[in-house]
Structure formats: structure tokens, C-alpha cells
Amino acid sequence: MKMTIKEIAKLAGVSQATVSKIINNYEDVGAKTKKRVLEIMEEHGYRPSYSAQSLAKKVTKVIGVIYAGKINANFNHPFFVDVVSSFKKTMGAEGYDLLFFSNEKFHKADENYLARCQHYNVDGCIIIGGDQVEPSVYDLDKSDIPCIGVDIQLEGKTSGYIMTDNEKVSSLAVEHFYLMGQREIGFIGGKENSLISEQRLEGFEKIMKTYGLSVNQNWIKFGDFFEDSGYQVMSEMLKEHEIPKALFAASDLMAMGAIKAIKDSGNSVQDFSIIGCDDITASRHIDPPLTTVKQDKEKIGKMAAYILNDLINKNLQHTAVKIEPELIVRESCGAAKKV
Amino acid sequence: MKMTIKEIAKLAGVSQATVSKIINNYEDVGAKTKKRVLEIMEEHGYRPSYSAQSLAKKVTKVIGVIYAGKINANFNHPFFVDVVSSFKKTMGAEGYDLLFFSNEKFHKADENYLARCQHYNVDGCIIIGGDQVEPSVYDLDKSDIPCIGVDIQLEGKTSGYIMTDNEKVSSLAVEHFYLMGQREIGFIGGKENSLISEQRLEGFEKIMKTYGLSVNQNWIKFGDFFEDSGYQVMSEMLKEHEIPKALFAASDLMAMGAIKAIKDSGNSVQDFSIIGCDDITASRHIDPPLTTVKQDKEKIGKMAAYILNDLINKNLQHTAVKIEPELIVRESCGAAKKV
DNA sequence: ACTTTTTACGAAACCGTTTTCGTTAATTAT
DNA sequence: ATAATTAACGAAAACGGTTTCGTAAAAAGT
CATH class of the missing domain: 3.40.50.2300 (Response regulator)
Known part of the structure; x- marks a missing residue:
């Protein structure tokens, strides 16, 4: 059933080389031969073997x-x-x-x-x-x-x-908080040792300094980018003495988790400002619709x-x-x- | 740089066959030879070529x-x-x-x-x-x-x-509506010619009959499983004379779209009962949290x-x-x- | 000590292509 | 009509492995 180039060649009365050339669009093959061979290939549903091809050529696509x-x-x-x-x-x-x-x-x-x-x-x-x-x-x-x-x-x-320009990410978030009148700003990063998390934290601290805001180390927490961790971290923060009023989360998922934690704790989510990051499709639909820093x-x-x-x-x-x-x-x- | 089996063989002073046998865990190769060859392979970071292997064996993994x-x-x-x-x-x-x-x-x-x-x-x-x-x-x-x-x-x-048992899907949704007192039930399917959409519609009509409910053909609409289509379809329905109070959407995404349409039209989403399908992660977070038929x-x-x-x-x-x-x-x- | 069995290995064919290079036949130039 | 060019094709060597089968040496049996 599975045809090889050899069989096609025999059927067409030409050499393997010629068939191969037709497959690979070489110039030096006659028009009628080409047509005949193509028909035979079509008729038998022949397809060159990928393994053989990529062994012979050095390219795999x-x-x-x-x-x-x-x-x-x-x-x-x-x-x-x-x-x-x-x-x-x-x-x-x-x-x-x-x-x-x-x-x-x-x-x-x-x-x-x-x-x-x-x-x-x-x-x-x-x-x-x-x-x-x-x-x-x-x-x-x-x-x-x-x-x-x-x-x-x-x-x-x-x-x-x-x-994405991750420092800029944090800048946009903090800037927005600032313009909205927020001064007590916290940060939820992804895994502490992940590159983007570090960059966002760095950007965060830098922009806070620029705006003359002091960063409260108790308000810097790390999750793992997924929702549960946001919930986790926020729940802990809510038990503390001082609670940030604004929170930038390094992923929408974590922001969603944080919002859930706020709701579950009996607090009103209206009392908090939350900004997420990514702009995943869900963020538009949650309650409240999430302000976020979009990555393209x-x-x-x-x-x-x-x-x-x-x-x-x-x-x-x-x-x-x-x-x-x-x-x-x-x-x-x-x-x-x-x- | 890229080693072949031949070179490994030469280095080890054995034949290709032997090296191949070692790779493929044949029994008939001496312990010391095996050890030596393995070391050489390791040392040169040798990896058999996939193309060659799957050409020779007939398996690709x-x-x-x-x-x-x-x-x-x-x-x-x-x-x-x-x-x-x-x-x-x-x-x-x-x-x-x-x-x-x-x-x-x-x-x-x-x-x-x-x-x-x-x-x-x-x-x-x-x-x-x-x-x-x-x-x-x-x-x-x-x-x-x-x-x-x-x-x-x-x-x-x-x-x-x-x-998923798609007829059962519709049954669960309609049953729930029924128990919650809903009688005016609509259905938003996926693409009309898609298998699962058909099955869900079939299940829908069947269970409605079982409960003695009549299905209003104006309340049977089709989207494409994605959110926008749910919005689209719901917006149209809201302009009609008769509007269903309960709506089963064949995907959470469409349910989300429908909810958005309701909100945008100035109606209160509280006045409607919506059930989605799939239980994607977002459905837990939207407003209101979506009742849905979960697929495992x-x-x-x-x-x-x-x-x-x-x-x-x-x-x-x-x-x-x-x-x-x-x-x-x-x-x-x-x-x-x-x- | 001699046969038989087992162990360890290698030669070579094969998997299905591509590609180089050579050759012949047809075409064009002179 | 002859030489030079071009067009069309094929033989055969790669590509990097696997696998069958044969064989020499070592081990075991007697």
C-alpha cells in the first residue's frame, strides 16, 4: 500500500533520480515525463517519507x-x-x-x-x-x-x-495608581526567581522611588503566577496590621485570586484598587472588570x-x-x- | 561536531552494529565493551539521529x-x-x-x-x-x-x-432550570452543523418534552462557541417581543457573551437565568459566577x-x-x- | 581431547530519499 | 555538414541508523 519512490519510478519507467527531481522541482526534467510521473504519484497517493527526506536533506521543517x-x-x-x-x-x-x-x-x-x-x-x-x-x-x-x-x-x-518591557509594565501600573490618588501600593510577583518577576519588581521599586513613594517590604509578596497563589498571598496580607489599598499583581490570574480573597474575607472589593498583568480574555469578564497592563x-x-x-x-x-x-x-x- | 554512529564505532574499535545494539539494548554484547562504548558516547554527547532511526525502524514515537x-x-x-x-x-x-x-x-x-x-x-x-x-x-x-x-x-x-455525553449535558441544564422554577427556556448552540451542537440541541428538545415544556423555535439560536457570537445572538433576542428568561448556552464563552449583552442592553442580569457549558476556569470569576455543565x-x-x-x-x-x-x-x- | 553449545561480535543489506556528475540525444550555431 | 551547446535523464554514492545471519572464540559437556 505505502508506495516508495522506487516503485513510482518503476511504474513510470524512469529512474528514482527523476522522480526525486520532480518532487523537488528541479529544472532538468521534460514536460511530458513530469506530467506522467505526477499523475502516477497522484493516482497512488504517493507521499515521500519524511524520515528519509530529512535524513537526505539536512532540513526538517x-x-x-x-x-x-x-x-x-x-x-x-x-x-x-x-x-x-x-x-x-x-x-x-x-x-x-x-x-x-x-x-x-x-x-x-x-x-x-x-x-x-x-x-x-x-x-x-x-x-x-x-x-x-x-x-x-x-x-x-x-x-x-x-x-x-x-x-x-x-x-x-x-x-x-x-x-515585554517589564519595567515599563510596572511603571504603567504604578503611574495609574498614583494618578488615581493611591499611595499605599503593594506588589505581588510571580515566583521569586523568575526573570520577569524580578524585572517587574525592579521596575516597581524604581518607579515608586521616582514618585517619591516608599515601598513597604511587607507589601511585597510572591506567588507563582497562577490564581491560587494570588488568593493565598492576599489572604495572608489581609490578616496583617497594615494592608495596602492598591495592589499590582504580576499576572491577571493572581489578581483574580487576590480579588477572590478580598471577597471571601468579607471585605468590599470596592475598597481596593487592583491592577493585573497580561490582559487575558477572562479579565474583561470578572467582577469587577480588571484594569490590567496588557502584553501584546x-x-x-x-x-x-x-x-x-x-x-x-x-x-x-x-x-x-x-x-x-x-x-x-x-x-x-x-x-x-x-x- | 555532530557525531555519527560510525565515528563512535571507530573510536571504540567496534562495529556500527555493536554500537547500535548497545543503543537498542540487545543482549549479545559484552559487559566491558558496552561500558566502554557508553562512555565514549557520553563523552562526545552522541545522540542517534531521529530521522535515521525512524527510517530504519518503522516507529516514530x-x-x-x-x-x-x-x-x-x-x-x-x-x-x-x-x-x-x-x-x-x-x-x-x-x-x-x-x-x-x-x-x-x-x-x-x-x-x-x-x-x-x-x-x-x-x-x-x-x-x-x-x-x-x-x-x-x-x-x-x-x-x-x-x-x-x-x-x-x-x-x-x-x-x-x-x-462528553451531550444529551446528558442538556438534561442537566434543563433539569436545573426546571427545579428553579424556570419554564421559558432558550438555547444557544454552537455552529449549527457541528456534531456536539446538534447533540446538545437534540438532548435539549428531548428533555424539554420530558418535562412537558414547549420549545419556542425563536429561542433556539446558534453561535460559534466563542464569546462574540453569544453577545451577538443575545443582543438580537433581546430586541424580540418574547424573551426567554432562562438560557442554556452550549459553551461558557457564549454564556459570557450573552451576559455581557444583557448588561449592555440595560437589563439586569439578575432577571435572567443562564447556564453555560464546559466549566472553563474563567466561569468561576465572572459576574455573576456562572452555573455551568462541567466537562471533565x-x-x-x-x-x-x-x-x-x-x-x-x-x-x-x-x-x-x-x-x-x-x-x-x-x-x-x-x-x-x-x- | 573432542564435540557441542554459548557468547560476543561484525559484514552487509536495507530503510527511502537527495544530489552530484556523467552521458546521450536533440538542438542550435557556423 | 560539423562543431558547440543545451536538454533530459540515470547510476551510484551518500544520509545515519537497524537487523539478520554468519562466524570465531570461549565455555561447557562428555
Whole structure:
């Protein structure tokens, strides 16, 4: 049933070479021969074997997708889902399919990403950052396989990375608080050791200083970007003596958790100002609609694809790009409104 | 830099065959030789080429992932994201990686899924159903490649499918309405030609009859499972003479859209009873928290993986399994509450 | 000490393509 | 009519592995 190039060749009365040339659009094959062979291929539903092709050529037209770190273990964080969706669309248009590496440890304990990429001989890969990034990711970075990092700083010669301007993210949030009259501002970060969390914290402290606001260390807490952690952290804060009236959470999910904690504690969410980050679709629908600092997920995915493409085609050396965030004002800064 | 088996063999002073046997855990190789070769492999970071391996063996350890139809074009519908996430986890534990086919048309217009699967020689594939499923999907179904369908009815000898019991879904919703005193019940389906939408409508009409309720055809509308369509459809309904007081939407996203439409129209959402379907994470956080019929996404993904595995290992013939839905009561049936 | 069995290994064919380079036949130039 | 060019095709060596089968040496049996 499964035809090989050899059989097609025999059927058509030509050599393998000729069939192969037809497949690959070589010039030196006659029009009638080409037509005849194509018909035979069509008739038998022949498709060249990918394995054989990528063994012979050195190109696979496959991009490896790596979710590094714990956050992404399930690759279902809304932010990254949208980024990868956009990435996939753009790469798809270039003829690439995406290979998602399962991060379950199986087989050998020493299995690492570089090995997997070499094994599959992917043309390039995208690495989605997170907290607790496995060190083996950096072996990949150092290799000659083109890599594009999202929210992770890659430094290899054939790598690049892209992320939102995270200091700006915090600036936008704090600025808004300030203009709304808030002065007692807290911060909920993601995992303490994650890059973007650090950058946002740094930006936070910097902008607070700029506005002459003092940062209360008791109001700086860390979650893990997911909702439960926001709930967790906020619940604790609510038990303290001093409670911040305004809160910037490093993800919408955590902001949502915090809001829930406020409600559950019997407080009125109206008395608080909350700003989230990401602008996931849900944030528009929650109660109250969440004011948030939007990351342009669509653009990040698309740019990641463009850069990776250039990296693969050697049109580009190591590049880092930052994407502008944008403040989306909704209704979760109610306390300020009342002022 | 990139080592081949031949070079390893030379370095170790053995034949290729021996090295290959070591890689594949053959019995007939001496202990010291094995040790020596393994060390050399380790030292040079050697990894067998995937292409060469899967050309020689006939197995790829890769599963194709196909998002059929329009709904999933961006593979970012929260329901399917969670299903696939769970699927990935389970398959990953079995040593499979996932290949996501880009659904952008590129290259040849006649490119179809079967061709892609044959091309990559995947061990099996998962097909995520939707509306407007491309006919080429059924060629794949008919082939001898093991397929598991989610929300799509596959009939091939080496296929199976899994979905929530959709008639039960509607029953749960209508039952709840009934118990809450609602009698004027409307239905918002997904795309009219999608399987699950049809099944839910069928279940809806059946259960309405059971309860002796008449279904008003003006209250049966169709969207596309996404939020905007829910908004759209609800807005129109609100302009009509008769307006249903209770509404079952075939997806949480559409329910959210409908709620927004109600609010925007100046009506009080308290005057309506809304039930959604899926139980995506956002539904817990919206205003009001959405009562919904939950699909067990985790279980569906896991079962899909199990079935596919059995299909691949020929431990199973064609199978269809239905998963029980569950009603999650929250606060979006407020009108009933007031009764 | 001699046969039989077992152990450890290698030669070589094969998996299904691509690609280089050479060759012949047809075409064009002179 | 002859030489030079071009067009169309094929032989065969790669690509990097796996696997069958044969064989020499070592171990075991007698």
C-alpha cells in the first residue's frame, strides 16, 4: 500500500533520480515525463517519507517547542497559549510544523533538551520561559541550533529573545495608581526567581522611588503566577496590621485570586484598587472588570516567529527585542474612583 | 561536531552494529565493551539521529495533533487547551512527543491530513473536532493510522472517539432550570452543523418534552462557541417581543457573551437565568459566577491517551466512549433564586 | 581431547530519499 | 555538414541508523 519512490519510478519507467527531481522541482526534467510521473504519484497517493527526506536533506521543517520551568509544565497558562498560538500561525505560513516536547521524564534521566533537538534535528526551536528553568536549556542556547526565547534571556550566537518591557509594565501600573490618588501600593510577583518577576519588581521599586513613594517590604509578596497563589498571598496580607489599598499583581490570574480573597474575607472589593498583568480574555469578564497592563501576545508570537525565521536563514545574529506594554483601564480601581 | 554512529564505532574499535545494539539494548554484547562504548558516547554527547532511526525502524514515537474545523484554527479554545494538556501529559509519560500540524495552507493546495501523517509517519494521531470539519479528516480515519477523535465521531477500524455525553449535558441544564422554577427556556448552540451542537440541541428538545415544556423555535439560536457570537445572538433576542428568561448556552464563552449583552442592553442580569457549558476556569470569576455543565477535560484527555495507546499497540478495536458531565451550581440563575 | 553449545561480535543489506556528475540525444550555431 | 551547446535523464554514492545471519572464540559437556 505505502508506495516508495522506487516503485513510482518503476511504474513510470524512469529512474528514482527523476522522480526525486520532480518532487523537488528541479529544472532538468521534460514536460511530458513530469506530467506522467505526477499523475502516477497522484493516482497512488504517493507521499515521500519524511524520515528519509530529512535524513537526505539536512532540513526538517519542524520547530521544537519547549516549555521550560514549572509554570508551563502543562502548557496551559493563558498568556503563553496565546503567544504560541500566534507563533504557530506565523510559522505555519512558512511551512513549519511544531513539535511539542513532552516534559515528563521518561526513558533516561539524563534526557535533556539539546539532545532532543539534535535527535529530531529540528530546524530551530522556541523556548518559553518560566520559573525554575532547567539548566539544560542553556546547553541548547549555546548550541548552534537557532533558538528564540520568550520571557527568557538567551545569549547564544544563534539565539534571540523577546519579552515585554517589564519595567515599563510596572511603571504603567504604578503611574495609574498614583494618578488615581493611591499611595499605599503593594506588589505581588510571580515566583521569586523568575526573570520577569524580578524585572517587574525592579521596575516597581524604581518607579515608586521616582514618585517619591516608599515601598513597604511587607507589601511585597510572591506567588507563582497562577490564581491560587494570588488568593493565598492576599489572604495572608489581609490578616496583617497594615494592608495596602492598591495592589499590582504580576499576572491577571493572581489578581483574580487576590480579588477572590478580598471577597471571601468579607471585605468590599470596592475598597481596593487592583491592577493585573497580561490582559487575558477572562479579565474583561470578572467582577469587577480588571484594569490590567496588557502584553501584546499576538505581536510577541509573531515577532518570535519572524526572528526565528531570520535566525534559521542566517539573516540575523543574536537579537533581543522588547515589546511595549499598554495599560487597559477597566473598573478594578474602584477605591480610587470614589476619591 | 555532530557525531555519527560510525565515528563512535571507530573510536571504540567496534562495529556500527555493536554500537547500535548497545543503543537498542540487545543482549549479545559484552559487559566491558558496552561500558566502554557508553562512555565514549557520553563523552562526545552522541545522540542517534531521529530521522535515521525512524527510517530504519518503522516507529516514530510521535503523535500527530490535528485541530479540525474552524473553531480550533487557533488551537486556543480553553476547553481544548485543557484536554490536549492532559492528553500531552499522559502520552508524554509513554515516551511520545506531539507534532502539531499547522493548518495554514501552504505549499500544495491538495495538502491533506492523511498525507501529512504518512509523510511524518506518526505512530498515531489525535483529532480535535469542531465545526466545518474538513472532509480530508475522514481519509485519515479510514486509513490504518490509529486515530482518537475528541468531539468528532471517527468510525475507522483503527480509530476511536471520546466525548462528553451531550444529551446528558442538556438534561442537566434543563433539569436545573426546571427545579428553579424556570419554564421559558432558550438555547444557544454552537455552529449549527457541528456534531456536539446538534447533540446538545437534540438532548435539549428531548428533555424539554420530558418535562412537558414547549420549545419556542425563536429561542433556539446558534453561535460559534466563542464569546462574540453569544453577545451577538443575545443582543438580537433581546430586541424580540418574547424573551426567554432562562438560557442554556452550549459553551461558557457564549454564556459570557450573552451576559455581557444583557448588561449592555440595560437589563439586569439578575432577571435572567443562564447556564453555560464546559466549566472553563474563567466561569468561576465572572459576574455573576456562572452555573455551568462541567466537562471533565482532564479525564477526556487522559482517556484519549489511553485509548490511542491501546489502538497503537493493537490491544483495542474501534471504541467509542462517553464521559459523564456534571452540573456546577454557581450564581447565574439568580432569577430563579428570587422566586 | 573432542564435540557441542554459548557468547560476543561484525559484514552487509536495507530503510527511502537527495544530489552530484556523467552521458546521450536533440538542438542550435557556423 | 560539423562543431558547440543545451536538454533530459540515470547510476551510484551518500544520509545515519537497524537487523539478520554468519562466524570465531570461549565455555561447557562428555
